[in-house]
Amino acid sequence: QVHLVESGGGMVQAGGSLRLSCAASGRTFTVSAKGWFRQAPGKEREFVTGINWSGGNTYYADSVKGRFTISRDNAKNTVYLQMNMLKPEDTAVYYCAVRSGSGIVSTDQYDYDAWGQGTQVTVSS
DSSP states (O other): EEEEEEEEEEEEEOOEEEEEEEEEESSSSSSSSSEEEEEETOOOOOEEEEEOOTTSOOOEEETTTEEEEEEEETTTTTEEEOOOOOOOGGOOOEEEEEETTSSSSSEEEEEEEEEEEOEEEEOOO
């Protein structure tokens, strides 16, 4: 079983930056895609970004392209989300997820089998 712990959330003004981290422990698999999702109050959880097992391919939701960057360090079993030029509409609980059975990114949350507890990101205007 994979255990994920996110960190780095907080409150920031519009235009600011935050960096989220997600450390995996337990039965981890190097050949696994990882992703970040978010859920704003009253809205469904949505895909933000994902990275394939090697880190060579990344995918972003249109709403965050050019502002967010995902990366991973397989030696540390950690995935990162650098968020720049934050907007109030980025306010949400952010979750990291692991797709242990595949190294290919999916935008469907149901393809991921391990989730972190979530970290709150609040962007004020």
